Amino acid sequence: MSFANVVRRRLILLVFVVFGVSLVTFAISHMIPGDPARMMAGERASNEVVAHMRAVLGLDKPLAVQYLAYLRHLAQGDLGISILTQRPVLDDLVLFFPATIELAVAALLFAILLGVPLGVLSAIAKDRAVDQVTRTLSVTGISTPAFWLGLLLIYLFYGRLGIFPGSGRIDGPPPLHLTGFYTLDAALTGNWPALASALAHLFLPALTLGFVHLGIVTRQIRSAMLEVLQEDYVRTAKASGLSRAQIVLDHALRNALIPSVTMIGLAFGDLLYGAVLTETVFAWPGMGNYVVQSIAALDFPAIMGFTVVASTAYVLVNLAVDLTYMFLDPQIRAVG
Amino acid sequence: MSVAEPLAPVEETVPRRRAGELLRPLLRSPTFLVGSAILAFWVLDAIFWPAIVPQDPQALNVAQTLKPPSPAHWFGTDDLGRDVLSRTLAGASSTLTVAPAATALGLLGGTLLGLVTGYFRGLVDDIIMRAVDSLLAFPLIVIAVLVLAVLGPSVINVILVIAFVFTPIVARTVRSAVLGEREREYVSAAKLLGKSSAAIMFGEILPNITGPLAVEVTIRLGYAIFTSATLSFLSLGIQQPSPDWGLTISLGRAFLQLAPWIVLFPAAALATLIIAVNLVADGLRQAFEE
Numbered sequence: 288m289s290f291a292n293v294v295r296r297r298l299i300l301l302v303f304v305v306f307g308v309s310l311v312t313f314a315i316s317h318m319i320p321g322d323p324a325r326m327m328a329g330e331r332a333s334n335e336v337v338a339h340m341r342a343v344l345g346l347d348k349p350l351a352v353q354y355l356a357y358l359r360h361l362a363q364g365d366l367g368i369s370i371l372t373q374r375p376v377l378d379d380l381v382l383f384f385p386a387t388i389e390l391a392v393a394a395l396l397f398a399i400l401l402g403v404p405l406g407v408l409s410a411i412a413k414d415r416a417v418d419q420v421t422r423t424l425s426v427t428g429i430s431t432p433a434f435w436l437g438l439l440l441i442y443l444f445y446g447r448l449g450i451f452p453g454s455g456r457i458d459g460p461p462p463l464h465l466t467g468f469y470t471l472d473a474a475l476t477g478n479w480p481a482l483a484s485a486l487a488h489l490f491l492p493a494l495t496l497g498f499v500h501l502g503i504v505t506r507q508i509r510s511a512m513l514e515v516l517q518e519d520y521v522r523t524a525k526a527s528g529l530s531r532a533q534i535v536l537d538h539a540l541r542n543a544l545i546p547s548v549t550m551i552g553l554a555f556g557d558l559l560y561g562a563v564l565t566e567t568v569f570a571w572p573g574m575g576n577y578v579v580q581s582i583a584a585l586d587f588p589a590i591m592g593f594t595v596v597a598s599t600a601y602v603l604v605n606l607a608v609d610l611t612y613m614f615l616d617p618q619i620r621a622v623g
Numbered sequence: 624m625s626v627a628e629p630l631a632p633v634e635e636t637v638p639r640r641r642a643g644e645l646l647r648p649l650l651r652s653p654t655f656l657v658g659s660a661i662l663a664f665w666v667l668d669a670i671f672w673p674a675i676v677p678q679d680p681q682a683l684n685v686a687q688t689l690k691p692p693s694p695a696h697w698f699g700t701d702d703l704g705r706d707v708l709s710r711t712l713a714g715a716s717s718t719l720t721v722a723p724a725a726t727a728l729g730l731l732g733g734t735l736l737g738l739v740t741g742y743f744r745g746l747v748d749d750i751i752m753r754a755v756d757s758l759l760a761f762p763l764i765v766i767a768v769l770v771l772a773v774l775g776p777s778v779i780n781v782i783l784v785i786a787f788v789f790t791p792i793v794a795r796t797v798r799s800a801v802l803g804e805r806e807r808e809y810v811s812a813a814k815l816l817g818k819s820s821a822a823i824m825f826g827e828i829l830p831n832i833t834g835p836l837a838v839e840v841t842i843r844l845g846y847a848i849f850t851s852a853t854l855s856f857l858s859l860g861i862q863q864p865s866p867d868w869g870l871t872i873s874l875g876r877a878f879l880q881l882a883p884w885i886v887l888f889p890a891a892a893l894a895t896l897i898i899a900v901n902l903v904a905d906g907l908r909q910a911f912e913e
Contacts, residue, residue, distance in 0.1 A: 303757055311766060315773050422654070426905055430897040434856050434872060435890035438879060442887070446880040563768075564853060568876075579857065582772045590769060621699055 290613065297606045299422075301599065304437050308598045309361060312591045313354050347613065361595065367588030371581060376592035379577060384596075385467030386456060387573035390496060391558040391567065393489050397497035399502045405501075406508025407540060413513065421505060428502025433561055437495040437568035444491060451491050454570035458484045492569040496561050507550040511543035518542075547613050552608030558599065559604075651749040655906025660864040661899035665892075668712055669719040676709040680866045689882040699884035701875065708864035711888045717867040718896065721781055722847035728786035729847075729872075730840055732769025733793020738824045740794070754797070755791040767850075771859040781860045785850050789843055795837045834911040841904035848897050868893040 325332075342349050345356060360367065366376035378538045401499040409421035445453030452458065462473040462481040470489065473482035495601075515521065516539055563575030568578065574593060581589035649655050668675070684704030692699045698707035736755070740748040767784045774780045787850075804810065804830065813823045854860035855869025863870065868889040875885035 297796060300757070308766075312769060315766075315769050419653075426654070427894075427898055428902045430845065430849075430901045432852055432856075432890075432897065434853075435894055438872070438876065438886055438890060442879055442883050446883075564856070567857070578768075582768060583906070585772075588645060594766070594769070 290610065292397040293609060293613065294329075294606070296339045297602065297609075299603045301606075304598055304602050305361075305595060308594055309358065309591065310354070312587075312594045313357060317350060317353075317587075327524065357591070366592035366595070369581070369586055369589040369592075371584045371589060376588050378573065379589065380592055380596055382467070383572060383577045386469075386571060387562050387566070387575060389468045389470065390489065390492055390562055390571060390573060391555065393493035394495075394497035394500060394558055394561075395551075395555055397493055398500035398554075402501045402504030403508050403540075403544075405537065406505045407512055407543075409505065410512030410516065411508045418509075421509070425502035425505040425509075428498050428500075428505070430502075431498055433495050433499065433564040434568050437492070437565060438499055440491045440495060441568070452484075452488050453491070456485065456488050457481060457574060458488075492565050492571050495568070496558060496565040499561060500558060503554050504551055505548050508543060511546050512539055515539045515543045545612070548615060549608055549612050552604065553612065555604055555608075559600065581601060630654075649825045649906060650907040652909060654902045655910070658899045658902025658904075658906060662893055662903060665715050665896050665899070666719060669715040672716060676706075676712050678706040678709045680705060680709040680713040681864060682706070689878065689885075691882070692884055698888045699882065701871075701882070702878055707884055707888050710765075710871060711892050713894065714866040714868045714871060714889055715896070717778070717861050717865055718848055718851055718869075718893070721778060721785075721851045722844055723751045723787035724842060725782045725847045725851070726789065726844045728782065729789025729791055729843060730836075732786065732790035732795050733795075734829075734836070735793035736790065737797025738801055738829065740803055741798040742824050742828065743822065745802060751794075755794050758791040759795070768857065768859060771854060776854075776859045776862055778861060781851055781854055784854075785847050788850075789847070793839060793843065796835060797832065800835045801828055804828050804831050808820070821882075838908045838911060841900055841907055845897055845900040847902060848900060852893055 323336050323345055324344055328340045338347075345353055348356075357367070366380070368374065369376050369379055372379055405421050405424070409418045412418045429592045440451075441453040444451040449550060456509070457469055459481070461469055461475045462478045462485075463477055465472045469485035470482060473479070473485055516622060521538055522536060524538050529538075559574075562571075563579065565571065566573045566575035567579055578593045579588075580592060582594065656845060658669070684700065687696070687700050687704040688702055690696055690704075691698040696706050696708065698711060701707055736751055740751045767788055769785055771780055809831075810823060810827060813827050818826070851860055852869035852872075855867050856873045858870070858873060861867040861870055862875070866889075871889045872886050873884075874895070875889075877883050
C-alpha cells in the first residue's frame with residue numbers, strides 16, 4: 288500500500304473515531320445520575336437559580352439538539368466550558384497537554400536509552416546469566432503498577448532521603464512560556480535554576496512511567512535481535528571476519544530496530560494512558576490528573592474534550608508510527 | 624488400536640501437540656515454575672484466607688493504630704488499628720475473583736468473534752473487523768473509567784467493563800490464528816467429510832489454536848489484575864471496607880511517610896501476583912515457540 292493510501296485510510300478512520308468517541312462520551316455523560324446544573328449552582332441554591340443554570344448550560348434542550356450543538360462547536364475547535372475550572376476546555380487542555388507530553392517523552396527516552404542496550408546484551412548472551420537477569424527485569428517492569436513503584440519511589444527518595452521532590456512540576460515560578468515544556472522553556476531562556484528544578488521534579492515520575500516501557504522495549508529488542516542474528520547476512524559477516532561488535536552494531540542492531548519502531552511507537556500511545564496513574568500519584572498537573580478530577584466532579588465538557596483530544600492523538604501517533612515504519616523498511620516501501 | 628492401520632485417520636495430519644510434548648519444556652522453564660508457584664500461593668490464599676489470617680482483617684483496635692511491624696503484627700497495623708498482614712492475605716480474593724471472571728468473559732466474546740470472522744471471511748469479517756479496529760482506536764481505558772463513573776463502582780461493573788475492553792483484543796489474536804489454520808489440510812478434510820461449520824470451528828480449529836490462546840489468556844489475566852487494581856486505586860472499583868489491595872493502597876497513601884507499611888505490603892503483594900502471571904505467560908510463550 289502506498290503512503291498516500293495509508294494516510295487517506297487513516298484520516299477516514301480518524302473522522303469515524305472522533306465522531307464515535309464524541310457520540311459515546313456524550314451518551315455516557317448524559318446518563319450520569321448527578322445534576323451538573325445543581326452542582327454548579329451549589330447545594331443550597333434555589334430551584335430558579337438551578338433552572339437558570341440549566342438553561343445557560345443548554346441542558347434543558349432535547350439530547351439530539353445538545354449533541355448537534357456539541358458537534359458544531361467541536362468542528363470549530365470549541366470544546367465548551369469546564370464546569371470545574373470555569374474556563375474553556377480547550378484552554379485547559381492546552382495548559383495541561385505539554386505537561387503530559389513532557390512526562391511521556393522523558394519516560395520513553397529513559398525506556399529506549401536503557402532498554403535498547405539491555406535488549407542487545409540479552410540477545411547476545413541468550414540463556415546466560417545476563418539474559419536471565421534482563422528478562423526477569425523486563426517481566427518485572429511490565430508487571431509493575433505505576434502507583435506501587437511511584438509510591439515506593441516517593442517514600443524512598445522524597446520521604447526518607449529527601450533528594451527528589453515528590454509532587455508537582457517545579458518549585459517557584461515556571462519559566463517564561465514558550466512551548467509549555469518547562470525543561471525546554473527553561474533551557475531556551477537560560478533559566479538554569481528553573482531547569483534544575485523542572486528536571487528534579489520530572490525524574491521520579493518519568494522513572495515510574497518509563498519502567499513499564501523499559502520492559503516492553505527490552506523484550507522487543509531482544510526478540511528482534513535474536514531473529515536478525517539468525518539471518519544469512521549475519522553469518523556472511525561472521526565468515527568474512529568482521530569483529531563481533533561490528534556485526535552486532537552495524538549489521539544486526541540496525542535491522543532489529545526497524546520492526547521495533549512499531550512496538551515502541553505504539554507504546555508511546557500507551558504512555559499517554561499510563562500517565563493518568565502516574566500523574567495522580569505525583570500530583571503532576573497534566574491531562575491525566577485533569578481527567579481524573581473532571582470525572583470526580585462530573586464535569587462533562589472537560590471529560591468529553593479530553594476523550595476526543597486523547598483519541599485523536601492516539602490515532603495520529605499510530606499513523607506517524609506506521610509511516611515511519613514504511614519509510615524505514617525499503618521492502619514495504621517497494622511493494623506500494 | 625491395531626498396529627497396522629490401513630488408512631491414516633484425518634487427525635494424524637494435524638500437527639496437534641500432545642500435552643506431554645508441551646509439558647516438558649514448561650517443566651524445564653524456571654520462569655514458568657517460579658511464576659506458577661507464586662500464582663498457586665495466591666490462589667490458595669484467596670480461597671483459604673479465613674483459615675490462615677492471624678486476626679480478623681476487619682477488627683478495629685483504637686489502642687493499636689499505625690503501629691510498625693512487630694512480633695504481634697508482622698506487617699504492622701493501619702490507621703484503624705487493623706492488622707495489615709491479615710488484610711494483605713484477605714485482599715487477594717477480590718482481585719482473584721474480578722480478574723479471572725473478566726478475562727473469561729472477554730475470552731469468550733473474543734474467541735467467538737475471532738473464530739467466526741477468521742473462518743467465514745467475506746462480508747461478516749469485513750464488518751466485524753472494521754468495528755474491532757475502530758474499537759481498538761478508542762482510548763478504551765478512558766471510556767472504561769467514564770462508564771464506571773456513570774454506572775457507579777461495583778464488582779459486576781468492573782468485570783463487565785474489563786471484559787468489554789478485552790473482547791476486541793482477543794478477537795484479533797484469535798482471528799489471525801484462525802487465518803493460519805483454515806487453509807490447512809485437516810480443515811479441507813473435515814469439510815469433505817461434510818462436517819458443519821460450527822463443528823469445524825469448535826471441534827477442529829479451536830483445539831489447534833490453544834497455544835496462542837493460552838498465551839493470550841495469561842497476558843490478559845495479568846492486565847485484568849492490573850486494571851482492576853488501577854480502578855480500585857481510582858476508587859472506581861471495589862469499595863470499602865474490603866481489604867482489596869488497590870483500594871488499600873489508595874486509602875493508605877495519606878499515611879505513606881508516617882506508616883509506609885500500610886501501602887507497601889499490599890503493593891508488594893499485588894506486584895508479586897502480576898509478576899507471577901507474567902512469568903507464566905513468558906514460560907508458555909517460549910514453550911509454544913520452541
